[in-house]
Amino acid sequence: MAVTVASFTYNGFTAGRATPPPGLRYAQAADVRTRYETWGTAGSPVVLVHGAFESVDTWSRLAPLLARDHRVYALDLTGDGYSERRGPYTVDHFTRQLLGFLDAMHLGGPGERPLLVGHSSGAAVVAETALRAPDRTGGVMLLDGDALDTGAGPPSAFKHVLIDPYRTSLLRLGLGIDAVIRGLYDAQCGPTCPPLDAAGLDQWRRPLQVPGAEGALWSMLAEGVPGLPAGRVARLAGLDLPKAVVFGAQDDVFTRQTPYQTARRIGAPPPTLIPDARHLTMISNPEAVAAAVDELMDAHGTPAPERAAAG
Numbered sequence: 001m002a003v004t005v006a007s008f009t010y011n012g013f014t015a016g017r018a019t020p021p022p023g024l025r026y027a028q029a030a031d032v033r034t035r036y037e038t039w040g041t042a043g044s045p046v047v048l049v050h051g052a053f054e055s056v057d058t059w060s061r062l063a064p065l066l067a068r069d070h071r072v073y074a075l076d077l078t079g080d081g082y083s084e085r086r087g088p089y090t091v092d093h094f095t096r097q098l099l100g101f102l103d104a105m106h107l108g109g110p111g112e113r114p115l116l117v118g119h120s121s122g123a124a125v126v127a128e129t130a131l132r133a134p135d136r137t138g139g140v141m142l143l144d145g146d147a148l149d150t151g152a153g154p155p156s157a158f159k160h161v162l163i164d165p166y167r168t169s170l171l172r173l174g175l176g177i178d179a180v181i182r183g184l185y186d187a188q189c190g191p192t193c194p195p196l197d198a199a200g201l202d203q204w205r206r207p208l209q210v211p212g213a214e215g216a217l218w219s220m221l222a223e224g225v226p227g228l229p230a231g232r233v234a235r236l237a238g239l240d241l242p243k244a245v246v247f248g249a250q251d252d253v254f255t256r257q258t259p260y261q262t263a264r265r266i267g268a269p270p271p272t273l274i275p276d277a278r279h280l281t282m283i284s285n286p287e288a289v290a291a292a293v294d295e296l297m298d299a300h301g302t303p304a305p306e307r308a309a310a311g
Contacts, residue, residue, distance in 0.1 A: 003166075007165040007168075008165050010172070011168050017211045017213075019210065020035075020210055021206070024082055026083075027101065028100070029075065029101035029103075029104050030097050030100030031096075031100075032078045032083055032084050032086050032100070034076065034084070035076040036073060036101065036105075037063070037074050038073050038105075039064055039066070039067035039072040040067030040068070040069075040070055041071065042069075043070040044115070045070065045072075045105075045107055045114035045115070046066055046071070046073070046117060046293065047073045047074070047098075047101075047102070047105075047115070048117050049074075049077070049098060049116065049119065049125050049126050050081075050119055050120075050122050051122045051123075051145065053208075054120070054122075055076050055081030055082070056074045056075065056076050056081055057203045058283065059282055061282065062282040062283075066290050070293075070297075073114070075101050077097060077122070078093065078094070078216075079216045081207050085213065085215070085216040087219050088223065089216065089220040090223060091124050091125060091226045092128075094226060095128045095129050095132060099129060099133060102114070102133075102136060108135075108136030113135075113136060113137055114137070115138050115141065115242070115293065115296065116140050117293065118141070118142060118143065118145060118147070119144055119282060120143075120144050120253075121145060121225050121226045122143075123143065123144075123145030123146065124147040124148070124226050124227045124233075126142070127140065127147040127232075128232075130239060130241060134239050134241060137241060139296060140236065140242070141244045141245075141246060141293065142245045142246070142268075147227060147228055147266075148233060149227030149228055150230075168214060171214065175205050181196065181205060182201070187278075188253075189280040190277060190284050192276060192284045193283050230265065233266060236266035237265065237267030242296050242297070242299065243268035243269075244268055244271075244272065244296045245259055245263040246271065246272045246292045247273055248274050248278045248284070248285070250278050252278065253279045259273060
């Protein structure tokens with residue numbers, strides 16, 4: 001009883017919510033008011049789709065490199081970042097949001113078919129988008145993700161263990177401790193990642209402190225990690241689209257065989273493995289990821305300088 005009372009009291013004192021940073025850009029994507037960002041003004045389009053608990057800001061090291069030869073777009077999927085929180089938090093809903101985003105950005109027509117890059121659970125979203133709209137897709141890259149519904153995530157009992165008011169107290173306590181955020185970041189990103197300064201901590205912390213974020217988080221945990229059945233993912237092999245699989249060689253979220261199995265499943269060439277990288281390759285090794293994007297585009301289109309000139 002004492003713990004419960006203390007939890008309710010703490011939650012009451014910490015009920016104030018954070019505000020999104022000023023100057024964010026929004027577009028209506030299907031039924032979601034969607035935060036997005038763009039980089040670059042010339043070249044072929046690339047759309048970046050983040051994974052669970054990530055956001056547009058997760059691409060901040062990679063996107064400027066891609067923007068040298070591409071027009072780059074990134075969005076916050078509903079439930080994460082600063083987009084409107086609107087369930088259900090499923091692959092189907094995320095896919096409808098992404099297709100709506102392509103509409104809002106006038107992408108998907110002749111000469112405007114983007115390469116879709118999906119990180120971690122975002123791999124399932126770009127895979128499903130390509131399957132639903134192959135004529136609007138210029139290619140698919142699965143980055144640190146296998147797109148499967150059997151991927152890594154919290155155990156099924158997790159949602160039953162964390163109940164209110166305790167889960168709210170634990171979340172707010174954890175978010176308030178810099179060392180907790182840095183520890184999770186370091187474990188996923190590895191020693192080659194830049195250390196988190198105050199701005200970096202805020203990038204990971206604030207999206208979970210805005211209005212609606214906590215409720216969305218519990219709903220997302222109840223849904224489980226977004227993914228597709230293996231048979232559905234395997235249908236990518238039948239699409240005449242450029243495909244690539246890129247993983248950190250030391251990614252411990254998946255097995256060492258996952259990149260190879262994923263490439264075979266979707267009909268892609270052998271995977272690109274980034275030495276010493278873990279699960280956040282776009283942060284730890286943005287140059288290597290950018291090179292993999294260019295390699296995929298060059299293998300199935302015009303060289304990068306010609307793409308930029310054509311834009």
